[in-house]
Amino acid sequence: MSADRIxxxxxxEGVRFVRFVWTDNAGxxxxxxxHTVFLDRYLAGERVGITAASPAMPVMYDAVADGAGLSPxxxxxxxxxxxxxxxxPYAPGWARVLCDVWDETGPWGHxxxxxxxxxxxxxxxxxxxxxxxxxxxxxxxxxxxxxLDATVFAQSAALDGASDVLLEIAEALESQGVRPEQVYxxxxxxxxxLPVRYADVIRAADHQVIFRETVHAVAxxxxxxxxxxxxxxxxxxxxxxxxxxxxxxxxxxxVADPDDGSRLSAxxxxxxxxxxxxxPALMAITAPSHNSFKRFQPHSWSGAYTCWGYGNRxxxxxxxxxxxxxxPLSNFELKTxxxxxxxxxxxxxxxxxxxxxxxMERRLPEPVAIDPANLAEAERANRGIRRxxxxxxxxxxxxxxxxxxxxxxxxxxxxxxxAVKKLEWNGLRDMTHEDEVKLLLERx
Numbered sequence: 001m002s003a004d005r006i007x008x009x010x011x012x013e014g015v016r017f018v019r020f021v022w023t024d025n026a027g028x029x030x031x032x033x034x035h036t037v038f039l040d041r042y043l044a045g046e047r048v049g050i051t052a053a054s055p056a057m058p059v060m061y062d063a064v065a066d067g068a069g070l071s072p073x074x075x076x077x078x079x080x081x082x083x084x085x086x087x088x089p090y091a092p093g094w095a096r097v098l099c100d101v102w103d104e105t106g107p108w109g110h111x112x113x114x115x116x117x118x119x120x121x122x123x124x125x126x127x128x129x130x131x132x133x134x135x136x137x138x139x140x141x142x143x144x145x146x147x148l149d150a151t152v153f154a155q156s157a158a159l160d161g162a163s164d165v166l167l168e169i170a171e172a173l174e175s176q177g178v179r180p181e182q183v184y185x186x187x188x189x190x191x192x193x194l195p196v197r198y199a200d201v202i203r204a205a206d207h208q209v210i211f212r213e214t215v216h217a218v219a220x221x222x223x224x225x226x227x228x229x230x231x232x233x234x235x236x237x238x239x240x241x242x243x244x245x246x247x248x249x250x251x252x253x254x255v256a257d258p259d260d261g262s263r264l265s266a267x268x269x270x271x272x273x274x275x276x277x278x279x280p281a282l283m284a285i286t287a288p289s290h291n292s293f294k295r296f297q298p299h300s301w302s303g304a305y306t307c308w309g310y311g312n313r314x315x316x317x318x319x320x321x322x323x324x325x326x327x328p329l330s331n332f333e334l335k336t337x338x339x340x341x342x343x344x345x346x347x348x349x350x351x352x353x354x355x356x357x358x359x360m361e362r363r364l365p366e367p368v369a370i371d372p373a374n375l376a377e378a379e380r381a382n383r384g385i386r387r388x389x390x391x392x393x394x395x396x397x398x399x400x401x402x403x404x405x406x407x408x409x410x411x412x413x414x415x416x417x418x419a420v421k422k423l424e425w426n427g428l429r430d431m432t433h434e435d436e437v438k439l440l441l442e443r444x
Contacts, residue, residue, distance in 0.1 A: 147190025274357020
């Protein structure tokens with residue numbers, strides 16, 4: 001977006017502050033705001049400074065994780081992507097621009113958004129464009145923390161009870177360039193899902209940031225609280241942010257086998273095989289909180305085993321059927337994903353794993369057509385179906401030895417990310433569930 005157009009919008013809409021937004025290794029969305037009196041300087045290339053310790057801060061508090069290689073000394077800079085500039089429909093007088101993080105010379109080694117751009121570039125080098133969308137589940141809560149309603153999956157009464165807030169969320173998303181496709185009640189009372197249209201991977205990750213910010217803000221305007229925390233209650237449905245991906249070449253979707261549209265193509269199979277082979281380590285990035293692993297239980301539609309299947313909601317990778325009768329497959333879904341993840345890191349790591357599958361010509365095992373937990377243990381072992389990590393600690397141990405993912409992240413980002421997540425694991429694993437939820441409920 002041109003500087004003249006931005007300044008014209010600022011004047012017309014009465015914008016007073018522009019939030020420069022980035023997402024850190026803890027998956028928290030952070031911002032520093034610039035008064036529009038000074039905006040022309042930033043449009044001309046000036047950057048907003050932040051502490052170089054930012055990537056080393058865990059979710060619990062603002063302190064520096066040991067081993068991150070960072071300290072309070074030093075400065076990093078928010079490099080605005082002015083194409084993402086938008087007036088905030090839920091906050092009169094405010095606008096937002098999404099940012100990369102740079103050092104004094106260019107993209108910083110600790111920058112998640114730059115990492116995703118690099119992985120998308122590697123895919124493009126192989127003739128692949130990856131498109132994606134996050135499919136979020138979230139709870140709407142009353143001020144006392146109780147769920148908004150006591151309905152069950154897809155009960156129409158839930159839409160009546162939350163009609164105003166859901167409509168405002170949808171309208172606010174549309175005004176920011178994020179297109180909602182559906183909305184329905186999920187299994188937990190007061191829990192909703194609002195899938196959005198896919199986009200290229202940078203925009204898909206940007207949309208995830210916008211989605212989380214918008215749901216929280218609009219809920220507050222209605223006197224409610226929103227949370228994307230994966231498991232607020234041990235006895236109610238958890239919330240995922242399922243990641244839908246498709247592969248394109250020369251403007252054409254190549255997920256389906258050209259000779260049999262109901263099956264995966266060779267490139268899609270290899271890409272999915274790469275994800276599946278790295279999944280224990282990937283989960284430290286795609287579902288990276290202590291709370292996340294309370295959701296991954298057998299018989300809970302969360303994908304607790306290393307398997308895949310056509311239309312199987314208990315498989316970690318699900319291949320949804322075409323929405324058109326007899327139509328070709330169009331995407332695949334990673335279920336071991338939630339909104340505690342930094343979406344740029346999550347998508348970048350998934351692409352790195354998928355490209356490894358393509359490069360190594362990995363093959364998928366046979367698809368699983370039933371709940372894998374219902375298979376005899378011996379049959380699971382014979383088919384290579386393993387239980388996925390049951391804790392963040394186990395996933396971090398897998399990531400510690402996964403050279404493909406560590407090399408993709410690069411030494412700086414791998415070091416700071418692992419330092420933050422190990423500190424979070426050690427700091428939260430002995431906390432009671434109630435205290436953990438109280439701390440994290442509105443951070444995600």
